[in-house]
Amino acid sequence: MTESDRYKKAWQDRRSRIFSVLAMIVIVFACLKIWPSDLFVGGCVLGALLAAWRLYDFRCPRCGDRFMATLDGPNFWSRRHCQNCNLEKDTVPREPRQ
Ligand SMILES: [Zn+2]
Numbered sequence: 001m002t003e004s005d006r007y008k009k010a011w012q013d014r015r016s017r018i019f020s021v022l023a024m025i026v027i028v029f030a031c032l033k034i035w036p037s038d039l040f041v042g043g044c045v046l047g048a049l050l051a052a053w054r055l056y057d058f059r060c061p062r063c064g065d066r067f068m069a070t071l072d073g074p075n076f077w078s079r080r081h082c083q084n085c086n087l088e089k090d091t092v093p094r095e096p097r098q
Contacts, residue, residue: 007092010061014089017055024048062087 001009028044031037060067063085081088 002095004092004095007061010059011090011092014055014058014067017051017058020051021048021055024051060085060087 024044024047028041028048031041031044035041056066056068058067059065060082063082065082065084067082067089068079069083079089
């Protein structure tokens with residue numbers, strides 16, 4: 001796997017983590033509307049929290065530290081740069097010419 005492949009895979013993983021959070025939020029509201037069982041809604045809320053934790057725990061492909069800052073606030077999914085090395089999201093390094 002080349003370095004650019006590794007970056008592409010990391011950004012794809014980040015997008016899937018964002019999708020998981022949004023999907024779990026939709027599922028929580030669907031559960032509240034369709035099947036308001038305490039156990040089922042509680043399980044969905046727990047799933048949403050776990051998905052949010054996975055997104056928060058995403059590691060920058062360049063420096064390996066957390067991409068997001070702890071105090072990003074409600075716009076955490078729109079963070080554009082790594083908090084440590086300032087790598088812009090979706091950046092893929094160029095491969096050296098052979
Ligand atoms: Zn970084």
